Amino acid sequence: MSIAVDAMGGDHAPHVNVDAAVAASREFGIASLLVGSASRLEKLLAETGYSGSQIEIVDAPQVITMDDPATAAVRRKRNSSIRVAANCVRDGRAEGLVSAGHTGAAMVSAKMVIGTIEGVDRPALAAILPNLSGHCLLLDVGANPDAKTQHFKEFAVMGSIYAQLVFGKESPSVGLMSIGEEDTKGTDRTKEAFKIVKEAGLNFIGNVEGRDVFNGKVDVIVTDGFTGNVILKVSEALGEMVEKLLREEIKRTLQASVGFLLSRSAFRSFKQRLDYSEYGGAPMLGVQGCVIICHGRSSAKAIKNAIRFAAEFSRQKLAQKIQSSIAELHSREASLVKA
Incomplete structure (x- = not known):
């Protein structure tokens, strides 16, 4: 290989x-x-x-x-x-x-x-982000800034399969990024996407909000490439800012410096969780x-x-698993149409 x-x-x-x-x-x-x-x-x-x-x-x-x-x-x-x-x-x-x-x-x-x-129809970029329960998967983060409603279902299926592999969860939870938890919240596109993702046969928990990226509520967050890219870039900048502020505070006083020496392993672990290099990059699913x-x-x-x-x-065999699940989804949809 x-x-x-x-x-x-x-x-x-x-x-x-x-x-x-x-x-x-x-x-x-x-x-x-x-x-x-x-x-x-x-x-x-x-x-x-x-x-x-x-x-x-x-x-x-x-x-x-x-x-x-x-x-x-x-x-x-x-x-x-x-x-x-x-x-x-x-x-x-x-x-x-x-x-x-x-x-x-x-x-x-x-x-x-x-x-x-x-x-x-549209491959998606998926990024792993740290949160309070470990990690969550966010997609799309840039491949499809103008994703259409039907693409959200593809993203959800592919993201769920990928999360099974990287998180080791048999049935990862899937949420749709919106401005409120109610299914009536959001744009016309996200409200329509809610309906079709709900029918995809996944562990769909409904709409999630921006705060849910970090609170550990959901394993997979589905959104368009524009919104996802903004979330990703803000998350990266926030992590860098927090690290920089911590360093400045540590250097500012003797007491903080002593505290850092006593908590060095905890700070090292904190930095590692925010370090994008631990995950390598974003797969194109x-x-x-x-x-x-x-x-x-x-x-x-x-x-x-x-x-x-x-x-x-x-x-x-991630690609083959995605192909199999997408084929199964389309077969199920075709059966419903015939019925």
């Missing part, structure tokens, strides 16, 4: 991607295809002192920059690192793809080159294979964990 890594993608590429592939091999025994400028990657790999056989370099001389329009760039730059990495998954050379590069280009490559699961989209600023640790998650999702 190999995971294709868009080695030229990310703010700190390519060296963090090389370091991540080396760490994934050494720590987890996972093989990687480093896709990008062969000459640069060979030099960086040699500098790590890696002597194993689990890392292969695949030459891709072109790079899609953050200024490039996603769809046009993927079509035009056929030898770009993200496009070639997607080709590797499509052709069976790799079972998953990890990219910290141009998010739009990664999503276009996943849909256009790798292809979507039969029955899925609904495409063939496994595609993990990472932060542009991702560290080697984050990319390494994304590689680990991609390998695990592939081993657990």
Whole structure:
């Protein structure tokens, strides 16, 4: 099993991607295809002192920059690192793809080159967020800012299957993001979405509100990509602000500094729960294979964990499970129509 890594993608590429592939091999025994400028990657790999056989370099001389329009760039730059990495998954050379590069280009490559699961109209990005009971899953967080009503049901089904895998819960609870718990609250779109998600055969608990992201009430929160992306970015900024304020308070007084020394392990645990690098990135649910989209600023640790998650999702046959559940859903809907 190999995971294709868009080695030229990310703010700190390519060296963090090389370091991540080396760490994934050494720590987890996972093989990687480093896709990008062969000459640069060979030099960086040699500098790590890696002597194993689990890392292969695949030459891709072109790079899609953050200024490039996603769809046009993927079509035009056929030898770009993200496009070639997607080709590797499509052709069976790799079972998953990890990219910290141009998010739009990664999503276009996943849909256009790798292809979507039969029955899925819109793949969704899913993010794991910390809360008081552990974690919750939020989707979509950016792939579909203008999601239509019927897409919410797909998101709910895919999110439920993913949550079963990562949270180990047989029947994770699913909620629909709105401005009130009552089914009469929300926009026309969310009120209609409430009706169709309710019929999806999931553990649907109804509408949830913004506060429920963090209070541990629900396992899976379904929303459109615009709202989800705003929640994700606010959550990340809030975590960074809290950490910064704590550091400032600790430095401000001797008493606080002593208190920190006595509670260092608790602070370390707190920081770890807020650290996005622990989760690697956001999987793109609904495409063939496994595609993990990472932060542009991702560290080697984050990319390494994304590689680990991609390998695990592939081993657990996440895409096949989603396809089976979507097919079952459509079959049930067809039976109801005939009846």
